[in-house]
Amino acid sequence: MADVARLAGVSPMTVSRAFKRDSSVSESTRETILKAADEIGYVFDATASNLRxxxxxxxxxxxxxxxxxxxxxxxxxxxxxxxxxxxxxxxxxxxxxxxxxxxxxxxxxxxxxxxxxxxxxxxxxxxxxxxxxxxxxxxxxxxxxxxxxxxxxxxSNAQAVRGMVDHFVAQGLTRIAFIGGDADRDTRGSDRREGFIAAMRGHGLDASRLIAAGAPPISMREGAAAMGRLLEALPDTQAVICVSDLSAFGALTECQRRGIAVPGRIWIAGFGDYEIAEVAVPSLTTINPFxxxxxxxxxxxxxxxxxxxxxxxxxxxxxxxxxxxxxxx
Amino acid sequence: MADVARLAGVSPMTVSRAFKRDSSVSESTRETILKAADEIGYVFDATASNLRxxxxxxxxxxxxxxxxxxxxxxxxxxxxxxxxxxxxxxxxxxxxxxxxxxxxxxxxxxxxxxxxxxxxxxxxxxxxxxxxxxxxxxxxxxxxxxxxxxxxxxxSNAQAVRGMVDHFVAQGLTRIAFIGGDADRDTRGSDRREGFIAAMRGHGLDASRLIAAGAPPISMREGAAAMGRLLEALPDTQAVICVSDLSAFGALTECQRRGIAVPGRIWIAGFGDYEIAEVAVPSLTTINPFxxxxxxxxxxxxxxxxxxxxxxxxxxxxxxxxxxxxxxx
DNA sequence: ATACCTCTTGGTATCGCTCCCAAAAGGCCG
DNA sequence: CGGCCTTTTGGGAGCGATACCAAGAGGTAT
Known part of the structure; x- marks a missing residue:
């Protein structure tokens, strides 16, 4: 900054001001200074500025x-x-x-x-x-x-999932599963699972259809694998709520590969309103958290x-x- | 730092050293200092450290x-x-x-x-x-x-796409289109388009089936819209190379909604080897840039x-x- | 012409840490 | 027990900017 000041023929203090927005430096001086700074390739030092x-x-x-x-x-x-x-x-x-x-x-x-x-x-x-x-x-x-x-x-992640459960139950479905990650690493994910369990119990339904798909955040692949396990372990499941749209899409593809109709045989929902939820065929029911x-x-x-x-x-x-x-x- | 020094009964210089990795402070002193720092809630100031x-x-x-x-x-x-x-x-x-x-x-x-x-x-x-x-x-x-x-x-983005074109041509396809963004905002995207054009010309094929889908990076939705326009404007197209897997997936869904067989009636490829390329049904041909x-x-x-x-x-x-x-x- | 105001500029000390140098403390040897 | 080495600790100056205070320049009113 001293070098710039020398080249521009002003004091360092004035150079400092020229680099600030609303400081009192005449427009002509500022221009001279900025040109001088550019000429010698001066780059303002934010570290020193922040300290002082x-x-x-x-x-x-x-x-x-x-x-x-x-x-x-x-x-x-x-x-x-x-x-x-x-x-x-x-x-x-x-x-x-x-x-x-x-x-x-x-x-x-x-x-x-x-x-x-x-x-x-x-x-x-x-x-x-x-x-x-x-x-x-x-x-x-x-x-x-x-x-x-x-x-x-x-x-509230839990409350949002409750709304989803209510929707399924209102359609007459009772055998609903939840696919999520294991452990509590992703707290939003476990809040959603807890919300699912509470909502199911609130309806007097079995809340034990829980598939843990791996370390959060779970991927499309993990969603697909989880759906595969679900279909084998609990083939009478009617609907699946997934912790995210990505895993929901994975679950959907697994159904498609197995020739299982979605919706029809199984309903699927995700969470997050990612772009894929709208674009997928069929498009995915989801929750937009804005x-x-x-x-x-x-x-x-x-x-x-x-x-x-x-x-x-x-x-x-x-x-x-x-x-x-x-x-x- | 002076406060920590006082509380720990050492000089500021020693406190400074205690916060560095490989400095010469006895283990007991370091412990005393770190405890003192924790006690008064001291947080090291990286700004001053960086400056000095x-x-x-x-x-x-x-x-x-x-x-x-x-x-x-x-x-x-x-x-x-x-x-x-x-x-x-x-x-x-x-x-x-x-x-x-x-x-x-x-x-x-x-x-x-x-x-x-x-x-x-x-x-x-x-x-x-x-x-x-x-x-x-x-x-x-x-x-x-x-x-x-x-x-x-x-x-080389261009060369990577050339490999893709070669693959399609080797399968006997000639009417190949490219879906990408408009303008040169995403330079990797435009390099891919240029690579497509050069490769098609290299095979003596028509390189004019170019669909511009909007401002890069183009989305799944934009890929779907572009595929819709392509199907209407140039219905005899045999294959489509998309600038990314996301737009390729969008293009795929558009075909699915219209009942167009992929592959079969139209071949699709993307770029990037995103997870969706592997999970989608059908899975998407793509390029992994590592x-x-x-x-x-x-x-x-x-x-x-x-x-x-x-x-x-x-x-x-x-x-x-x-x-x-x-x-x- | 003087007083007074605004606009612009300059000088000095300092932000909190660490470099550099110096010195004290501790360990080992003959 | 002194000499010599290594390990650990301390003191003063300074990194590059700006807060604060002060003063010069230029314009206007009386």
Missing amino acids: SQKTDFVAVTIPSINNANFAETLRGLSEGLKARGLQTLLGYTDYDIQEEERLIEQLLRRRPEAIVVTGGRHTPRARRMLQNAGIPVVETWDLPEVPIGHVVGF PREIGTRTAALLLEVMDGRQDSPARVEITPRLLIRESSR | SQKTDFVAVTIPSINNANFAETLRGLSEGLKARGLQTLLGYTDYDIQEEERLIEQLLRRRPEAIVVTGGRHTPRARRMLQNAGIPVVETWDLPEVPIGHVVGF PREIGTRTAALLLEVMDGRQDSPARVEITPRLLIRESSR
């Missing part, structure tokens, strides 16, 4: 996976909302693992974000403590944790909180929508 | 989209390879837009990464200049640019270069594999 100003202008975000259309939509809504205020997004992914999440959160907090958004409401004790003590706004998304750390923008809206609402909430508004809601609840498609009618 | 040491221990990576299984695999291979050496990955996505890429590269370089990995070989002139002048290793991936900036780990390997090879190359090895290859070429599946036999 104690501001970083970015928000840390953790998502379980970088290969998921739903989380991508949430991130898009979030980062667009933040960009409008000059805030950047610093992204990390946890691989659906709360141990990995703990490591990631620590790394992110070391960079002193202005706020942090995490996906999910279950964390290691140390991660919770770090978030609580960080002294910045915290938003948990895609969930409605019972004891939130800070703010929440999410929905991932984009989770992102935009989170961004709006964060901007409010960072502006110091005291009356911001602690909890924003999104209502997922059940989409009945060809695979269940 | 002029090291950041992270590598910047740009990918076109955070919702793509192929790029996710490359990123996974890359970040695992780097993690082994204590390097973190700082991720940004460009939305397939080289203007956005330019902005992103500038933001990333401001944080002083130790190296930068970009997806693709086409950039704005200013982005090229910034990369050249950054004074750090640069790797372009997923492409084989004619004039690379630094190192390259990629493959995205994971692109990532691991990039990581290995970077570690070599950062160790100061002079004999590292400037260019690592990956050979994609053609996978003949049910949709074309």
